[in-house]
Amino acid sequence: MALSHTERAGERQRGNGSARRVYTITGTEGESETDVYTYLLNTAADSISGLVIADASCDEIANVGDTVYYVGEVSYGLHQLPIPAQAVDEVRVSARGSATTVNIKHSQSTRPYPAPWWVGDGETPGTPTDFKGKVGVDEDNNVAGVDIYVPQNVLSVSNVLPAATITPAYQYACEQLVGKINSEVYRSRAIGTLLCNSVSFAQRDVDNFAIDAEFMFSANRTGLTIGDVTGIDKGGWEYIWAYNRSLLIDGRILPAVAQVNVETIYESADFESVLGF
Structure with a gap:
C-alpha cells in the first residue's frame, strides 16, 4: 500500500x-x-x-x-541566514542602549506654583522663591535632589587576530585600557566620551584569538547653567559638583551655588593605537 x-x-x-x-x-x-x-x-x-x-x-x-x-x-x-564566522582582521562593531538612574540636584528649568499666601522673593504674597534650579529644597536648605533615568549606551568592538600577535606585552597594554577614557576620537565618538569597561581574549582555534572590547558612552556637554553659574563645559566622563552656601536673599536665608567644579577623574589613552583596530 x-x-x-x-x-x-x-x-x-x-x-x-x-x-x-x-x-x-x-x-x-x-x-x-x-x-x-x-x-x-x-x-x-x-x-x-x-x-x-x-x-x-x-x-x-x-x-x-x-x-x-x-x-x-x-x-x-522566516528564512534566516547564519551569521558567517568572523574572519581574521575583520572588525565588528555593535551598540546597545539602556537606562540607569542617577541623582541630580539641579533641573534644567522650573515652573513654580506658589500658594496665595506665600511670600517668596519680594514682599508680595503669591510670589515664588527662586531656588536657582535646585530640586527638593527643605526648610533647612538641604537639597535632596531626585533620581532620574539617563541613557546608558554601550559600544562593543571585536576582532580576530593571529595568535602570534597576542604577545604578553600586547595583552597587558590592552588590559590597562580598562577604566580609561579615549584621548582620541574612536569609532566616531568624540574625545572623552568613551570609558573602557572591559577587554577580553579568547583563543578561537590554534592560529587565532578573538578580542572583545566594551566601552560605555557619555556625551560631552557645553554651555551648562547651574544656579547663577553659566557657560559650564563638562567632558563626558568628568565629574561635576556645586559648592553651595546659604545666603541672605530678600530677607530670607536660601541655598545658593557659590562655585561649580568640573573634575577630571579618569586617565586617558589612545584606544585605536593600543588595540590596533
Missing part, C-alpha cells in the same frame, strides 16, 4: 512570521519512519507566503490491521 495523506484543514495555523500545517498520513507496516518523514517533506508545500519549512515531525497514532496511521506536522518560519 502506497503512502497517502489528508490535510487537517481545521488545524491550520498562521501567525506573525510563522505557519503550521497538519496531515493524517496513511501507510502500512512495511514503511519505516524515515519513509514517512521523507514522504511528508515531499508532500508539504516548500513555502507559504514567503515562509519556509523550519521543522517537521511524524508520530504514529494508530495501527489497524496492516494499516498504520501517522500525524505529520510541518512548521514554517
